[in-house]
Structure formats: structure tokens, C-alpha cells
Amino acid sequence: MVSKRIIPCLDVKDGRTVKGVNFVNLRDAGDPVELAWQYSRQGADELVFLDITATNERRKTMVELVKSVARQVNIPFTIGGGINELSDADVLLNSGADKISINSAAVRNPDLINELAAAFGKQFVVIAIDTKYVNGKNLVHLNGGRITTELETEQWIKEVEDRGAGEILLTSMDHDGTKAGFDTNLLKKINQTLSIPLIASGGAGCMQHFADIFLEANVDAALAASVFHYGEILIPDLKRELRKQNIEVRL
């Protein structure tokens, strides 16, 4: 069977990683390419880069970043942020990105999902969804949780799957940053109805949280940022622990 994936996520602004990283032996903690290389050496299965650049130069810096990563890193990676149309995705694909992730652009223009899947294949299209529990419902949020939509998360996931999404990256805003564990109940419920891969995100604080989400919700991958960046969890240790608990991982 396919192994469970561990995915570090890097926030990038103007071609530099924004969250501090305290690895040893790092010449430049802000260089996303060096970080990506380090993570690939540690045994990360995949990487996600979220570009939060807000300038007109963003497209150029994104393309340069993608090319540099593809030149030096021998594992797959996804890039998200600022992809609003087919041509944005096309240039990233041709620069070496394996997948693109879209979030609010998909909510604003759901047809974009169909267009991307038709043009590049569904395996290329990751739909990122930020969800938060509001008045008894799981609702899709935009702009890092600042904007609440009326879309119910479960329905939105069904819709994007029908439209040709190849994978779902689901971040629980209720759990994100808490380090109290992934949102097992929600992820389990979603995963039972899903026929495409699901990446769990939000809440990782210790190695057991990863074991729990794989064992209890059977998600395909788990994504985290700070626990990896600050060296609180080392990927080789994490994978050994997961394997000890009979979870199939690439070691």
C-alpha cells in the first residue's frame, strides 16, 4: 500500500521563508531552497510552499522559487498562493511544480477547478480549505480565517471533488496553532466520504498527534509547519515512531 506522507509547510514572502527556523547547520534560515533540501534529506515525503507575497512582482518570485526548488530537490512539492487563472498554474507546472494548491480562488470561481483538472490532470490540483466550527456548522473560511463564507465544509468538499480536485488539504482553524492535536472527528468524517487523498492540517504538537490522525482518521498525509521548523519534532524520529505503531511510512 501507499505510505502515509509527512509534509512540512513553508510560508514564503518575496522569495524568503517568513517563519523563523532553527535547524542546526543551516547557512541561511530564510532560504526556502536550502530548507527544502534539508527537509528532503530528513525524509520529508513532500513539501508545500505557501506564497504570501502581496506585490506585483509575486509571479516572478514564485516562478524563480519553483525553478530553484525543482533544480535541487528530489521529492515532489506543491505551491499555493496567488493562483487565480490557468496561466498562473501553467507557468508553475512548467517550472517544475508537481501540484498547485488553490483556496479562495476556487471559492470565488469554482469553474477554475474544472478548467485546471481538464488542462493539467486532476493529480495537479490540490484544493486547500480552511474550516472553522461556527454555530453548529463547519464553515469554509478565507484569508487565513478572517472571512467567513456561507459554504458548509462537507458540501464544498463534495463539490470540489466532483469538479476534479485531485487532493484536499484541510486545515482546521479551531485546531491550528493550538498544538493540541489534529481535528480527528472532522477529518475522520470527511475522509470516510472522500475518494481522493486527504491531507490533515492544523494542530500538530507532538509525534503522537500524527500517529493518532493516521490511526483514527486514516488520512493520507499530515502537514505541519512550526513543529518541524523549530526542531520540536524531527522527521526521522517521527517516522520511526509511526512505524513502531504499525503505520506504513517511508523510512
Place this chain on the structure above:
Amino acid sequence: MIGIINYGAGNIFSLTAALDRQHISYEMVASSADFDKYDHFIIPGVGHAGAAMQKLEESGMADAIKGIDKPVLGICVGMQLMTEFSEEGNSDLLGITPVKTLLFTSDLKVKVPHMGWNRVYSQSENSLFNGIQDGSYFYFVHSYFIEFNSTFTVAFADYGLKFSAAFSKNNFYGVQFHPEKSGEAGEQLLKNFSEL
């Protein structure tokens, strides 16, 4: 020198980057008139097998590929192109290897696409896998697979069923996974191919 068959099907940046990292030289080939210049060929490919076959035919290289007598490596959809037929778009393909490309159906109870790292096991000795430990992980991304065949499958993977992760027939080789994204094992495989 490896000739990369350039018929306009998808991203080859990652492939050329991986070859660069291994110091393997390559050039793009857009016409069968240039085939004599190369001692190895790679057929890349992503996306839809039927659409890729159409592009390959439009490039005028489809028939000439079948006549190549030097090592040829098809990657992902490039491997599928070497089969007889794909359920994707019900397309007739090159037919170099007498096997079929099929869809992972819902009764297999697996998620589609098959996306991620899966173990690849040797079915028969093949120099493509020299120095690569049996059961190594490779990175897969695909919704269609090539049926297992006891004659042509050289390595298999399991995803709801056993399928061809790699096959060979004479000088033609195919891998369903992406060696250019499969860490050190993938780089070793590319190196092995270049030395065939």
C-alpha cells in the same frame, strides 16, 4: 547522450533537473530525423494518455519510436504510451508491449489518483534496478495503471491490486513512478538507465 522525446506533453523541467543533478547529458528531440544522434531516449508524459498519444502522432515521431533499437525509457504516461491500449479515452497506443493500461476502479476500494510513495518489488532481475534495494519507495501519481504481466513486468507495486511499476521488452523500458521525484532511488534508476 539521451534524447528526450519532446512532443509537447507536460512538464519536463523536473526530469531535466534530475538528469542535471546526475551529470547525465541530454537534448530535446522533436523530429525522428534526429534519432541517429542519440544513444538513449526518454519518453516523458503527464496528463491524459489519449491526448498524449494524439500529440505524439502529430509530432510525426510515433512510428519511428517503435523502430528504435537503443534503450528507451517511458516515464508515467510515457510508459503507458508503450502499451497497446488505455482505458483513458479508450485510446489505441504504440503497442510496443502487449499489455493494457486500466483504470483503478472503485471496487478496488482505493483512493484515486494513487498519489504518494509506494514500495516497488522486483519481479525479475533487471539492470534498471541495479544498486536499488528491493522494496524501495518510489513516488507515484496516476489514476490508470498497467496490468501485471508475468513476462514483461520487471517490478511491481501494490495498490488495491498488483500492477506493473516497471516493465521491459527488449530495449524498451517503462516506469509508472516518477524517478525524477523519487529521492535517491529514483536518481539511481536514471543513472542506471543512462548506463545501459
